[in-house]
Each structure stands twice: as C-alpha cells, then as structure tokens.
Amino acid sequence: MGDAQMEEGDNPREIEVSPAFIAVHPAQRSVAVAVGSDLRVYDLTGDCPVSLVDDSAKPFHSDSIRAIRYGASGKLLVSAGDDKLVKIWSTDSWLCIGSVCCEKRVSSVAVSNDGLFVCFADKFGVVWVVSSKENVENQALPDKKAAPILAHYCSIITSLEFSPDGRFIVSADRDYKIRVTVVPKNPLDGAHEIQTFCLGHSEYVSCLDFIHSPDYPHGLLVSGSGDSTVRLWDVTSGSLLDTCEIGAKAELSVTDGLEEEPCHAITDLCTCSNGTSIALAVQSLKGIMLLNCNPSAKTLSIAKVVLIEGETLIPTSLGTSLSEGLLWMVTGISKLQGFNHSSLARVRAVSLPEDNGQDAEPVLLRDDEIPGGQKLLERLQGSVSIGNDVFLAAAEALKTAMRSLLIKKQYSAEKREFRKRTRNDRKLKN
Amino acid sequence: MIEKETTSTFNKSTGLPRKRFYRARAHSNPLSDSHFPVPLSPSQFDYSLHYPQLFPASSDDDNPKRIQFADIGCGFGGLLVALSTLFPDKLMIGMEIRDKVTEYVKERISALRTTNPSQYQNISVVRTNSMKYIPNYFEKGQLMKMFFLFPDPHFKEKNHRRRVISPHLLDEYAYTLAVGGIIYTITDVEELGEWMKGCLENHPMFEALTEEELENDPVVKLLTSATEEGQKVARNGGQTFQAIYRRIAPSL
Numbered sequence: 304m305g306d307a308q309m310e311e312g313d314n315p316r317e318i319e320v321s322p323a324f325i326a327v328h329p330a331q332r333s334v335a336v337a338v339g340s341d342l343r344v345y346d347l348t349g350d351c352p353v354s355l356v357d358d359s360a361k362p363f364h365s366d367s368i369r370a371i372r373y374g375a376s377g378k379l380l381v382s383a384g385d386d387k388l389v390k391i392w393s394t395d396s397w398l399c400i401g402s403v404c405c406e407k408r409v410s411s412v413a414v415s416n417d418g419l420f421v422c423f424a425d426k427f428g429v430v431w432v433v434s435s436k437e438n439v440e441n442q443a444l445p446d447k448k449a450a451p452i453l454a455h456y457c458s459i460i461t462s463l464e465f466s467p468d469g470r471f472i473v474s475a476d477r478d479y480k481i482r483v484t485v486v487p488k489n490p491l492d493g494a495h496e497i498q499t500f501c502l503g504h505s506e507y508v509s510c511l512d513f514i515h516s517p518d519y520p521h522g523l524l525v526s527g528s529g530d531s532t533v534r535l536w537d538v539t540s541g542s543l544l545d546t547c548e549i550g551a552k553a554e555l556s557v558t559d560g561l562e563e564e565p566c567h568a569i570t571d572l573c574t575c576s577n578g579t580s581i582a583l584a585v586q587s588l589k590g591i592m593l594l595n596c597n598p599s600a601k602t603l604s605i606a607k608v609v610l611i612e613g614e615t616l617i618p619t620s621l622g623t624s625l626s627e628g629l630l631w632m633v634t635g636i637s638k639l640q641g642f643n644h645s646s647l648a649r650v651r652a653v654s655l656p657e658d659n660g661q662d663a664e665p666v667l668l669r670d671d672e673i674p675g676g677q678k679l680l681e682r683l684q685g686s687v688s689i690g691n692d693v694f695l696a697a698a699e700a701l702k703t704a705m706r707s708l709l710i711k712k713q714y715s716a717e718k719r720e721f722r723k724r725t726r727n728d729r730k731l732k733n
Numbered sequence: 734m735i736e737k738e739t740t741s742t743f744n745k746s747t748g749l750p751r752k753r754f755y756r757a758r759a760h761s762n763p764l765s766d767s768h769f770p771v772p773l774s775p776s777q778f779d780y781s782l783h784y785p786q787l788f789p790a791s792s793d794d795d796n797p798k799r800i801q802f803a804d805i806g807c808g809f810g811g812l813l814v815a816l817s818t819l820f821p822d823k824l825m826i827g828m829e830i831r832d833k834v835t836e837y838v839k840e841r842i843s844a845l846r847t848t849n850p851s852q853y854q855n856i857s858v859v860r861t862n863s864m865k866y867i868p869n870y871f872e873k874g875q876l877m878k879m880f881f882l883f884p885d886p887h888f889k890e891k892n893h894r895r896r897v898i899s900p901h902l903l904d905e906y907a908y909t910l911a912v913g914g915i916i917y918t919i920t921d922v923e924e925l926g927e928w929m930k931g932c933l934e935n936h937p938m939f940e941a942l943t944e945e946e947l948e949n950d951p952v953v954k955l956l957t958s959a960t961e962e963g964q965k966v967a968r969n970g971g972q973t974f975q976a977i978y979r980r981i982a983p984s985l
C-alpha cells in the first residue's frame with residue numbers, strides 16, 4: 304500500500320498541514336510570508352501591504368505553498384507548492400510574470416544567481432529548470448514549460464541552493480544525501496556532471512545554505528538535518544569539515560521538560576549577513592540557536608540561544624537580507640484542525656550584532672520595533688494578536704507532519720509482510 | 734561460516750547451496766523503503782567483512798585496494814563467479830535487492846571459498862537498492878566496470894522510471910565510473926535493449942565501444958553465458974541485445 308501511495312503521490316491527510324515560510328528581499332525592500340495557499344507580501348520601501356496581480360490561466364495558489372524565494376538581485380520572487388504550480392513574481396510590479404505547471408507537487412525552489420533560471424524540485428526527487436527571463440519588462444508570459452535537469456531517485460528533495468559563484472547547484476533529500484552538481488552552460492540540456500556527494504548525515508537533510516567567504520568562492524556549505532547536527536562541507540570535494548551537535552544545548556533550553564522525547568531536528572537554517580553567524584530553527588526550541596562558523600579554521604561552534612519569552616514560538620522558517628543585520632522568523636501552519644482561524648502566522652525579528660564580538664548580544668525586537676510595525680504584522684500574520692494555544696497546537700501538528708513526511712518508517716517484520724501482501728500491484732495478480 | 738547451516742540446503746555432490754531454498758518473488762519494487770543497513774558513506778563500507786582474507790580485521794597496514802567492478806542486480810551471482818578467476822586481482826561486488834537471493838549468493842561464495850582455498854576471495858555481495866544507494870558504496874571515479882545484465886524490463890510506460898538504466902541514473906553511474914571505465918548492458922527484451930542503448934547514446938559522458946574493442950574484450954563473451962538469466966535465454970534460443978559504452982570526460 305505504501306509503495307502504491309508513494310507512486311501516486313497521495314499522502315495520508317495528516318501530513319498535509321504545511322508550515323509557514325518567510326523570505327526577505329536581499330536588500331530588505333519587502334518581506335514575504337506563505338501560509339497555506341496564501342502568499343502575503345509587505346513592501347518595506349513603500350511601507351504598505353502589497354496586492355499581488357496574477358492574470359495567468361490558473362491565478363494564485365490553490366493549495367499549500369511549500370517554498371518561497373527571492374532571486375539574488377531581488378527582482379524576482381518565486382512561490383510553489385502542493386498545487387503543482389510555480390509562480391514567478393516581479394518585485395517591481397508585483398505581477399505574476401510566469402506560471403509553470405508541474406507534474407508533481409513542488410518541494411523546493413531556487414533562482415540562479417544571474418536570475419535567468421528558476422529551478423524547482425518535485426516530491427519525486429526530480430529537479431526542473433525553467434527560464435525566468437527577468438529582463439522581459441513586466442509582461443505576463445504565457446505558461447512556461449520546464450525541463451528536468453537532474454534527479455534523486457524517488458526521494459523528497461528538501462532544499463535547493465546555488466553556490467555563491469554559480470558553478471554548482473546543491474540538492475538535499477530525505478535519504479540523508481546532499482548532491483553537488485555542476486551547472487552546465489545551458490541548464491535546459493540537463494545537469495549531468497555530478498561534482499560530489501556530501502554524505503554523513505544520519506537522518507533526512509532539511510536545509511542548506513552557503514557561508515559567503517572571500518577565501519572560498521565556491522562557498523562553504525552548511526546543512527541541517529533531522530539527526531540534530533549542522534555540518535560544514537567543502538562542496539568541491541564533498542569532504543565533511545565539521546559537525547556541530549546541537550542536541551545537548553537545545554536540551555538545556557527546553558524549559559518545560561514536558562516532552563518525553565524531545566526532538567532536536569533542525570527545521571531551517573540561514574547564514575547571516577556578517578558572514579559567520581548561522582541561525583537555526585530547531586523543532587524543540589522556542590527561539591533560535593546561533594552558531595558561529597570560522598571559515599579559515601573551517602569549524603562550527605554554538606554561539607548562543609535566543610529564547611522567545613512569553614509566547615510559544617517555535618519558528619518554522621527563517622530569513623535574512625544580505626544588507627541588514629536582521630533575522631526574521633515565522634511560525635505558523637496551514638489547515639490547523641480545531642481552530643476556526645486556519646492560516647495564521649506569527650512573525651518576529653531579531654537584530655544581530657554587526658560583527659561577532661562576544662559582548663554584542665542579539666536583541667529580540669518588540670512588535671512596535673519591527674520595520675513596518677503593526678501594519679506589517681497585520682499583513683503577514685493575518686491578524687495582530689494571536690492566542691498562544693494556536694501555536695502550541697501548530698507546533699504539535701507540525702512535528703507530526705514532519706515526522707510522517709521525512710522520517711523513514713520502520714515496520715516490524717509482521718507489519719512488513721502484511722504490507723507486502725496487501726500491496727496494490729500484487730493484488731492485481733491474485 | 735557455513736558449518737552451522739543444515740546440510741539439506743546444500744547439494745551433496747557440488748557442496749553449493751541449492752537454489753530452490755532461496756527462491757523469492759520475481760520482481761522487487763525499487764521504490765519501496767529500505768529495511769537493510771546502508772553505509773553512511775563509502776569510507777564506512779566494511780571491507781574486512783566482505784573480503785576477510787584480503788583485509789584481515791586485525792592487521793595494521795591498511796590495504797588501499799577498493800572495489801572496481803560492480804554487478805548491479807547480480808541475481809544468483811553467476812557473473813561474479815566467472816569474473817573472480819578471470820580478474821583475480823580486482824575486487825568485485827554484486828548488488829541485489831532481494832533478500833533471499835542475496836543470501837544465496839553469500840552462501841555460494843562462501844562455499845566456493847571453502848572448496849577452493851585462496852580463490853574467490855575477491856568477490857562479495859550486498860543487499861541494497863542500487864537505484865538509491867550507489868553513492869554510499871563508491872567514491873567518485875572508483876569503478877572500472879559496471880554490469881547490468883538482464884535487468885527487470887518494467888514494460889509499462891508509467892513504470893519506466895523504475896528501470897535501472899535511465900537518463901538520470903546514468904548521471905550517477907558516470908560519477909561512479911572512472912574516465913575510461915565501461916558499462917555493460919544486455920537484455921533479451923528488444924524494447925528494453927533499445928531503451929538502454931538510447932539512454933547511453935544520448936548521454937554526454939558515454940561513448941559506444943567499437944566493434945574491434947568488443948571483439949577483444951574477454952568480458953563481452955561472458956554477458957550471454959555467465960549468468961543464470963543469460964543461460965536461460967541461451968537455452969531457449971532467445972535473442973539478446975547489448976549496449977556497451979565507455980565513460981568519457983564531458984566536453985566543455
């Protein structure tokens with residue numbers, strides 16, 4: 304039964320809740336939040352909520368958005384998800400300038416550094432590329448066709464990332480694998496040359512990002528995983544440079560101690576503009592953890608934990624801009640059962656110290672200190688104040704969803720036999 | 734290793750395990766999740782377990798030798814057995830997804846090692862899904878030969894992505910093979926033969942061997958004769974279709 308379901312891409316209902324995502328314009332001109340099928344953008348330059356315009360054949364998203372992403376130049380915003388649509392938005396006109404229909408649900412997206420291509424991965428492990436032509440002046444383009452460029456055999460791809468020099472595209476999956484592929488001259492012809500695999504995680508890999516360092520033009524890759532480690536990699540050779548176990552530190556910070564088996568799976572990470580800090584969202588942590596990367600020694604270490612007092616905020620997604628020292632976070636979930644307000648989200652921001660001076664402390668901004676203030680929160684959250692119980696329920700639902708989506712099921716011998724006997728493809732023969 | 738087995742599963746005259754005790758379902762679904770251990774990376778593959786005589790667990794001097802031939806979907810292991818004595822100084826592994834079939838090959842090798850001391854030390858088998866885990870077993874450019882003999886055809890269009898030769902999987906095989914390494918494919922299903930040839934022909938990192946090279950390669954003759962499936966096809970007078978390609982450097 305399981306196999307057949309994998310085949311059709313029909314997953315049990317319980318895993319269909321989707322976390323909220325946040326993305327920050329590289330120059331912090333706008334901030335986008337996706338929760339459920341809702342894409343919300345706040346324009347920080349104009350200090351006003353953005354109304355998106357979508358004249359494509361299938362306007363707006365009709366199911367949970369699973370990934371949002373700005374291009375490096377900030378001219379594009381891409382959104383994609385369970386409705387098998389990838390939408391490319393111009394950040395000038397906020398018009399949908401491209402809408403791509405996919406065969407399968409989309410699990411992650413990336414924009415090439417030159418902004419010419421959008422890559423996205425589907426839930427069967429295939430990575431597709433489509434030209435984004437951001438130089439075409441704000442015209443609504445006809446439906447685009449994407450070409451497959453590479454594949455992880457039947458695995459969910461959790462993260463896609465271009466290296467800072469644009470030479471490699473890196474893809475991570477739930478089979479503990481990170482693949483580094485050479486970006487070919489014409490990506491539409493496929494990316495056949497695998498540079499290396501980064502192997503060492505012992506659970507699904509959930510997130511990737513690059514440390515930008517002048518000494519490493521290819522960049523140093525950081526990955527976070529369900530195995531509660533963050534790892535540092537050389538993407539040219541695939542060698543593991545350092546492993547940072549965060550479990551013990553997270554344990555100390557889990558204050559309520561109610562959980563029987565706290566799970567310190569890493570849900571998201573993002574490298575910060577100072578070039579050496581890495582912010583983590585951890586499934587058990589009401590706040591964020593900050594790591595330090597020393598690019599010359601090629602080491603990772605835990606710097607500090609920033610707890611969010613007074614509310615249950617376990618971030619589901621993190622974002623920073625390249626220019627400002629501000630780390631944005633969101634927590635939220637789509638289709639939360641038992642609550643009438645279904646697509647709520649909570650947004651907070653932490654201001655990070657410029658350099659990594661030991662005495663400089665990260666500061667959690669109050670709601671009235673956040674750029675855009677109440678107006679921004681109203682737009683991105685869907686409401687200004689949200690009860691704590693909503694987030695407690697959301698945190699639980701999300702944990703379950705992540706588990707059933709990404710963690711491999713271990714069946715007992717009898718259960719396995721039963722599953723084999725009841726497989727759809729076998730039934731046909733009997 | 735075999736002493737503890739009851740003699741009944743072994744053929745008394747040949748000392749080899751009897752196949753009928755190791756029959757299994759004809760086809761496996763390569764998409765189903767794994768229930769077997771997989772090394773986290775090639776450096777964690779335990780050579781001393783697979784080639785104990787060549788890699789004594791206690792010895793200090795690390796044998797730098799690595800596996801160079803891989804038989805993917807090796808079935809009952811006939812090819813490994815034939816190659817073992819033809820290339821005694823190469824390490825080879827069979828990869829097979831069916832549990833019982835893998836057990837059979839293990840017993841077969843272990844019996845051969847017992848009856849022919851100092852021979853068959855260079856072959857072994859692992860139970861794994863080759864479509865998912867090849868990078869966990871081999872480093873970049875480690876292999877010199879990869880074999881895909883009589884793979885499951887998966888006729889239906891919808892199941893083509895289950896085929897072991899596909900455009901995307903060839904990227905992984907190209908990664909695993911050294912430049913100059915050779916991929917051997919053969920089938921008795923014409924449509925699959927054309928498919929495999931087409932995939933290889935269109936891939937920028939493979940080129941076909943010439944007629945002359947095929948003539949001179951002693952391995953080519955084994956493709957039709959060495960494996961159980963090959964022998965069955967030959968017995969029934971079936972036609973075979975082969976595609977044999979060399980890994981080349983991609984042009985820039």
Ligand SMILES: C[S@@+](CC[C@H](N)C(=O)[O-])C[C@H]1O[C@@H](n2cnc3c(N)ncnc32)[C@H](O)[C@@H]1O
Nearest residue numbers: 763806807808829830862863882883960961962
């Ligand atoms: C038709 S048999 C051929 C066996 C052998 N090569 C021969 O010529 O006799 C194909 C074999 O491939 C195995 N196989 C299929 N998919 C596989 C996978 N993903 N990984 C490893 N083995 C696989 C099957 O279990 C089966 O034993």
